[in-house]
Every structure is written in structure tokens, then in C-alpha cells.
Amino acid sequence: MEILHGFKAVGKALWIKNYKTLVLTDLHIGYEEALAKEGFLVPKILAKEMKQEIKDLLKLKPKIVVINGDLKHEFGEISKQEWFDTLEILDMLLKDGRRVILVKGNHDTILGPIAKKKNLEIVDFYKLKEICFLHGHKIFLEVLDKKIKVLITGHEHPAISLREGVKQEKFKCFLLGKYKDKKTIILPSFLNFPEGTDITKEKMYSPFLRNISDFEIFVVGDKIYKFGKLKEIEKTSNFKN
Numbered sequence: 001m002e003i004l005h006g007f008k009a010v011g012k013a014l015w016i017k018n019y020k021t022l023v024l025t026d027l028h029i030g031y032e033e034a035l036a037k038e039g040f041l042v043p044k045i046l047a048k049e050m051k052q053e054i055k056d057l058l059k060l061k062p063k064i065v066v067i068n069g070d071l072k073h074e075f076g077e078i079s080k081q082e083w084f085d086t087l088e089i090l091d092m093l094l095k096d097g098r099r100v101i102l103v104k105g106n107h108d109t110i111l112g113p114i115a116k117k118k119n120l121e122i123v124d125f126y127k128l129k130e131i132c133f134l135h136g137h138k139i140f141l142e143v144l145d146k147k148i149k150v151l152i153t154g155h156e157h158p159a160i161s162l163r164e165g166v167k168q169e170k171f172k173c174f175l176l177g178k179y180k181d182k183k184t185i186i187l188p189s190f191l192n193f194p195e196g197t198d199i200t201k202e203k204m205y206s207p208f209l210r211n212i213s214d215f216e217i218f219v220v221g222d223k224i225y226k227f228g229k230l231k232e233i234e235k236t237s238n239f240k241n
Contacts, residue, residue, distance in 0.1 A: 001224035004150070004183060004218075008223045009174050010189045013057050014152065021130055022057055025068035025135070025154025026189035028083035028107065029089065034073050042193075047085045049192055054092055065093045066126060068154045068187065069105025069135025071114075080109060090118050103125045105135040106153065136186070136206045150183045155191040156206050157196030160217060160227070168197040174224070179208045179213035188220055199230060 001006050008015045014023040025233055027050065033203060035042045044114045063149060072082045093100045102108075102122045115122050125134035125143055135154030161170045172188035172195050186209065189196055197204070205213060213231040218224050 001218065001226065001232070003174055003176050003218050003224075005183060007150070007185060009218055009220070010057065010060070011053060012172060012188050013221055014174075014185065015060055015062075016131070019131075020058060020061070020063040021066060021128065022062035022064070023066045023068055023133065023152060023187065024054070024057075024190045025187045026068065026070045026105070026157055026191060027089070028070055028128045028189065028191045029085045030073040030075040030087060030189060031193075033079045033081040042169055045176065045191055048191065049067075049090065050100070051085075051089060052140065053190075053231070054089060057091070058095075058115055062098060064099045064101065064128070066101045066133050066152075067093075068103045068133050069104070069137075070083060070107040070151065070154065070189075071102065072111060073107055073161045075109055078113060083114070086114050088115075090120070094118060101133070103133055103135055106137045135150075136208055138171045140208050140220055142181075144180065148182060150185065150186065151208065154189070156186060156204055156209060156215050157194075158199050159188065159196030159221060160233075161198050161200055170198060171211075172220040173199070173227075174195055174218040174220070175199070175212065175215045176218065177211075177212060184208055186215075 006018050021157040032042050032044050032046050043078050102120050124138055132148045133152045136155035158175050159170050159172050161168055175186035177184050193219050216229050217227040
């Protein structure tokens with residue numbers, strides 16, 4: 001589904017057709033191993049599922065792939081799983097001469113050794129004509145340039161709880177709104193688990209999301225569903241942001 005002219009939600013990724021650019025954010029590779037260290041037993045299928053999803057997305061034949069922050073999960077080290085799975089995924093993305101942009105997220109404190117293995121630079125933000133990609137945990141003055149018309153961020157892992165009768169389920173979602181004079185698209189986390197921060201109940205910490213009542217919601221399910229603005233949902237439900 002096109003959530004803004006020229007910007008299409010494809011699963012949990014964003015496709016910018018005019019620039020043949022695929023955007024993924026918050027992959028958090030190594031999440032399974034991090035949970036295992038804390039004593040949680042999680043089936044090791046997340047990385048396998050992610051690789052298959054990426055393989056399917058590459059059928060779009062992008063020329064540029066933007067990893068918009070938090071490629072890996074651990075803050076203070078590079079785990080065994082992160083080394084193996086991150087390098088394998090980067091190899092997939094770099095195949096056929098594709099350009100890969102690594103935007104630095106708050107979890108990417110020691111991504112450097114992995115990036116160096118593939119001769120990749122890590123950047124705070126990436127400008128592509130009138131579009132600026134940044135993780136979303138901090139603001140850089142350069143992205144406020146008047147030439148920038150669209151901001152694309154991640155970081156918050158937006159999700160929404162939907163209720164049917166007594167059953168309630170949480171779904172990942174895209175958000176579309178404005179920051180100052182710029183259209184702003186917030187992507188869901190690409191990691192399949194967990195779903196994310198419930199925009200109807202939990203506080204948003206990104207400086208780009210201080211007031212999201214006017215943001216439009218696009219829910220990720222078996223396809224992308226447009227749900228209208230958050231304030232409209234709040235009027236017809238018991239949810240409060």
C-alpha cells in the first residue's frame with residue numbers, strides 16, 4: 001500500500017520506487033541470543049525468517065538498501081550470532097552491486113568492526129534528494145534543511161493494540177505525520193518479535209513523536225491496512241495515548 005505518494009509499505013519494509021530504494025529498520029540481529037543469556041528459551045527461528053523476508057524483498061530489485069538503524073541488538077559487545085547473521089544478511093544485500101547504507105541507531109555502538117568487514121561506512125543520517133533517513137533517537141540540524149521534504153525514521157517500533165470482543169492483539173504499524181514542515185514516516189521494527197511499542201498506551205521517546213494524535217496509522221497484517229488518524233481511533237475506543 002502507498003502510504004505517501006511514491007512511498008509504499010511492503011510488509012515491514014518501505015519501498016521508494018522512484019529511487020529504487022528499500023528501507024529496513026530495527027532488525028536487532030542477535031536478539032535471540034541476548035534473550036537466551038537472560039534465561040529465556042526462544043526458538044532460533046527469527047534470523048531464519050528475517051533472511052527469507054529479505055530475500056523476498058530483494059525481488060523488487062533495489063539499487064539502494066538503507067538499514068535505518070539498530071542492525072544488531074547488543075550494546076556492549078558483538079555476540080556470536082550477531083557476527084554470523086549480520087555478515088550473512090549484509091552479503092545478501094550487497095549482492096548484484098547494490099549499495100548498502102548503514103544509518104547508526106542507538107544500539108549500534110560497536111557496529112564498526114562488522115561494517116569494516118564489508119567496507120561499509122556508518123552514517124548518522126543519509127540524504128537522498130528530498131528525503132532524509134535517520135534512526136529517530138536524536139535530531140541532527142542537517143536534517144532540518146529546507147530542501148528535505150520527507151523524513152524516514154524507526155527507533156520506536158510502533159505497534160497498536162486492536163480489540164475484537166474480549167480478544168486483544170497487538171500489530172506492528174507504520175505512522176505517517178509531520179515534524180515541523182516535513183512529512184515523517186515512522187517504520188515498524190523489521191524483527192518479527194516482539195511487536196513493539198503500543199502507540200495507544202505507551203509513551204513515545206523519539207523527539208519526532210512528541211504529539212502523534214494527527215499521525216495516520218497503517219497496520220501490518222496479511223496486508224497493509226489504513227486505519228486513519230490516532231485521534232480518530234481514540235474517539236471511538238477506550239484507548240488513550
